Amino acid sequence: MCLLCDLKSSASPNQADGSRWSSRRAFMLAGAAAAASTSLPASAQVDVGKASSLRKLVPAEELEAAASQQYVQVMQEAQGKQVLLPTSHPQVQRLQTIARRIIPHTPAWNPRASEWKWAVNLIQSDQVNAFCMPGGKIAFYTGILDKLQLTDDETAMIMGHEMAHALREHARERVAKSGATNLGLRLGAQLLGLGDLGDLAAGMGAQLLTLRFSREDESEADLVGLELAARAAYQPRASVSLWQKMSTVGGGAGIGFLSTHPSGPNRIRQLEANLPKVQGLYEAAKRS
Numbered sequence: 001m002c003l004l005c006d007l008k009s010s011a012s013p014n015q016a017d018g019s020r021w022s023s024r025r026a027f028m029l030a031g032a033a034a035a036a037s038t039s040l041p042a043s044a045q046v047d048v049g050k051a052s053s054l055r056k057l058v059p060a061e062e063l064e065a066a067a068s069q070q071y072v073q074v075m076q077e078a079q080g081k082q083v084l085l086p087t088s089h090p091q092v093q094r095l096q097t098i099a100r101r102i103i104p105h106t107p108a109w110n111p112r113a114s115e116w117k118w119a120v121n122l123i124q125s126d127q128v129n130a131f132c133m134p135g136g137k138i139a140f141y142t143g144i145l146d147k148l149q150l151t152d153d154e155t156a157m158i159m160g161h162e163m164a165h166a167l168r169e170h171a172r173e174r175v176a177k178s179g180a181t182n183l184g185l186r187l188g189a190q191l192l193g194l195g196d197l198g199d200l201a202a203g204m205g206a207q208l209l210t211l212r213f214s215r216e217d218e219s220e221a222d223l224v225g226l227e228l229a230a231r232a233a234y235q236p237r238a239s240v241s242l243w244q245k246m247s248t249v250g251g252g253a254g255i256g257f258l259s260t261h262p263s264g265p266n267r268i269r270q271l272e273a274n275l276p277k278v279q280g281l282y283e284a285a286k287r288s
Contacts, residue, residue, distance in 0.1 A: 044108070045277040046223040048168070055172035060112060063172050064135035067208055068117075071137035075121055083124040085142075092122045095140055098156050101232035102163065103136075109167040109224060128249065132162035133208055134171050148245045153229070153238030160225030160232075168224060170217040171208055222267065223274055230278035233285035239271045 078084035085092050099120045106113040116136035127141040128148065138159065145155065165171065213221070222239070230236045247268075 044227065045281060046227050046274055048220040048223050051168050052173045054176040055169045057176040058172045060134070060169070060172060063175065063208075064116075067133035067135050067137055067171075070208055071119065071133055071139070074139065078121075078123045085122045085124055089122065091142065091145060092120075094152065095120050095122060095138075095155070095159070098152060098159055098232075098234075099138065101234075102156065102160055102228050105228050105231040106136075106163060106167055109164070109228075110169070113167060130158050130162055132159075132166045134166050134169070136163070136166060138162065147249065148242075150242070150245075151238060153235040154242040154245070156229040156232065156234035157225060157239045157242045160228040160234075161221045162225070163228060164221040164224035165213065165217065168217070168220050170213050170221070171211055173217075174211045174213065218267075219270065222271060226271060226274060227278050227281065230282040231285055233282060233288075236275050236278050236282050240268055240275075243268050243271065 075084055087093070087096070099118065103113075103118055113136065118136035118138070120138045120140075122140050122142060125141040126143040126147075128144045130138075130140040130144055132138045140158075144150070144158065148154070150158070226236060226239050229239070
């Protein structure tokens with residue numbers, strides 16, 4: 001099930017007063033995660049090990065609330081510039097369809113995903129970029145769809161990859177590791193019952209848009225995203241063609257995605273090595 005819902009419940013009072021965009025444009029998929037297919041194996045086929053225990057230093061609820069507030073702000077700014085595309089736009093509908101197919105398979109990687117208020121939006125911009133914030137808040141920029149001429153399968157690989165960052169709680173881990181920064185000090189104070197929760201959330205939200213994930217994070221996201229997309233009946237080999245396309249645009253202006261997700265032959269080789277592990281999932285999903 002997909003719903004058009006208001007994000008006011010997750011925004012601050014000031015944001016809520018001005019977030020009329022959300023009731024018209026925020027694509028929410030509450031409840032979709034509960035509809036996971038039972039026809040596919042429940043166990044993971046790719047091996048990414050256990051998620052870092054460092055993430056436990058940062059309360060998930062607080063980080064997700066901060067992400068939701070920051071997402072609202074980004075969408076409001078896009079709407080103010082008239083670059084937030086409406087849900088009637090064909091490319092937005094395309095992204096919604098892909099999300100609907102992938103989301104039911106996310107709780108296996110993070111039980112909290114079944115409670116997330118998933119959202120998908122598309123911003124008109126030449127940027128080659130996309131992201132998924134903690135709590136399932138997704139945004140694509142038209143540049144990544146248009147400049148790379150992405151197929152649905154390749155788009156699903158990007159979406160699965162970004163979802164995987166949220167599911168594996170890489171941002172939560174990154175924030176925990178920033179303990180030497182001002183944010184880390186404020187977080188420590190909060191965990192001791194000191195400081196202001198609103199300031200903490202605001203600091204977290206601002207940092208989420210500038211986080212750089214580690215090579216290990218990127219590898220995990222590649223493989224988890226590959227499996228998510230395969231379970232949703234998207235062609236696994238599209239992961240390879242996607243990064244081949246990425247390598248052709250490397251070094252160009254406005255390639256925000258590549259600044260945080262560098263391409264390279266090692267990345268492609270790892271994906272190729274894992275294709276046989278998920279091919280059966282893809283074939284089973286296609287049959288069902």
